[in-house]
Amino acid sequence: MKLTWLKNGFICKDLYAPFKLEKDVDYRDDLEKKYKIVMEQAKNANADKESLDIIDFFSTKILESLDLYYKADIAESNNIILELVKNIGDNPFAVNSVNNSEAFPGIKTNELQFFRSRLGTPNKTFTAKDMLHLPNSMRAKSGNYRFSIHGNPSMYLANSSYGCWIEMGCPAEIDFNVSPILLEGNQRIFNLAVSIRDFRCLNEFEEDRVHCWLKLYLLTLSTCYVIKEENRVFKSEYIISQSLMMACKKMKYDGIAYYSRRVDNEVFALCAINLALFVDYDGEYSEMIKHIKIDDAFNYSLYKQLNRSLKYKEYELRSTYTSYITNIGSFDRQYPYRETDFYNFDKFLFTTWRDKPNGKGKDIIPWGIEI
Numbered sequence: 001m002k003l004t005w006l007k008n009g010f011i012c013k014d015l016y017a018p019f020k021l022e023k024d025v026d027y028r029d030d031l032e033k034k035y036k037i038v039m040e041q042a043k044n045a046n047a048d049k050e051s052l053d054i055i056d057f058f059s060t061k062i063l064e065s066l067d068l069y070y071k072a073d074i075a076e077s078n079n080i081i082l083e084l085v086k087n088i089g090d091n092p093f094a095v096n097s098v099n100n101s102e103a104f105p106g107i108k109t110n111e112l113q114f115f116r117s118r119l120g121t122p123n124k125t126f127t128a129k130d131m132l133h134l135p136n137s138m139r140a141k142s143g144n145y146r147f148s149i150h151g152n153p154s155m156y157l158a159n160s161s162y163g164c165w166i167e168m169g170c171p172a173e174i175d176f177n178v179s180p181i182l183l184e185g186n187q188r189i190f191n192l193a194v195s196i197r198d199f200r201c202l203n204e205f206e207e208d209r210v211h212c213w214l215k216l217y218l219l220t221l222s223t224c225y226v227i228k229e230e231n232r233v234f235k236s237e238y239i240i241s242q243s244l245m246m247a248c249k250k251m252k253y254d255g256i257a258y259y260s261r262r263v264d265n266e267v268f269a270l271c272a273i274n275l276a277l278f279v280d281y282d283g284e285y286s287e288m289i290k291h292i293k294i295d296d297a298f299n300y301s302l303y304k305q306l307n308r309s310l311k312y313k314e315y316e317l318r319s320t321y322t323s324y325i326t327n328i329g330s331f332d333r334q335y336p337y338r339e340t341d342f343y344n345f346d347k348f349l350f351t352t353w354r355d356k357p358n359g360k361g362k363d364i365i366p367w368g369i370e371i
Contacts, residue, residue: 017224035063103192116181162272163274183291191257
């Protein structure tokens with residue numbers, strides 16, 4: 001049975017993410033309104049009964065989880081999200097190896113590039129080791145983020161240097177340092193890189209895939225908020241995100257993929273897809289470092305000073321080697337990612353890494369970092 005109701009008027013502007021609010025206190029009510037819109041749109045599009053039941057069940061449970069958290073019943077709040085993750089199961093659309101995950105467009109057999117950034121002026125050299133996750137000896141400095149909690153950090157990557165840049169708050173070029181990263185590819189990733197208009201992976205709207213997508217979408221909705229209120233210690237928009245992180249760790253998944261919330265609209269997020277890799281300390285570092293390759297960081301401002309002759313080499317980037325439009329910006333001012341210096345910087349990072357002499361190139365270094 002094919003479910004084409006998603007094409008039948010389901011999309012509406014009220015569901016275009018990310019959602020921006022002024023006050024934290026408005027989050028719960030606004031999320032409930034979004035779920036009501038999803039249900040109304042699905043009914044108007046003549047959705048099948050199972051889809052309507054999924055919308056009702058998942059939205060009710062997510063809101064219940066929020067309410068329990070607000071009442072300090074955090075254990076039961078987290079347990080509800082864990083049961084929803086278990087409900088989705090191991091459908092390959094939801095959980096897959098990072099190289100095969102539907103979160104990242106492109107030919108699955110092609111190399112999948114990632115990037116990680118840190119702030120610091122050009123006179124501060126960041127080695128590959130410096131670009132790893134926070135070591136155990138500095139665990140006390142770990143913060144509260146969308147998919148990590150105090151004492152339990154994640155290692156955040158993006159599929160482009162642009163994604164890193166916007167996640168860091170668009171820093172000055174002179175402070176922006178980026179490392180290229182490759183993953184072994186077997187890490188099991190939970191896919192939250194779904195949106196209301198993103199039907200590229202639904203296999204002609206095959207039933208099981210659509211129902212899996214719908215469950216993921218309802219979870220993703222709760223994580224798509226950006227709240228402008230300043231000087232907050234508590235962030236309601238992180239409650240479900242962090243519960244998802246803990247649930248995925250219990251399910252022995254290695255990370256969560258998601259669209260950057262820093263974009264103007266998720267339609268401009270295909271070159272700003274983030275990956276939060278979970279850190280499980282085994283001594284000073286996590287076992288994950290045995291399954292990654294990473295090069296020293298390079299400063300973006302220094303790159304901009306190089307002559308064109310030093311930047312000419314080509315490199316096939318999976319983020320743009322797709323049939324999808326990979327524009328960045330906004331509806332008023334949007335530009336192909338391929339026509340930006342960020343794209344050229346991405347290629348530069350991988351070509352200079354590849355061409356390093358004395359056995360230091362990316363294709364020669366074995367998996368794992370010597371610590």
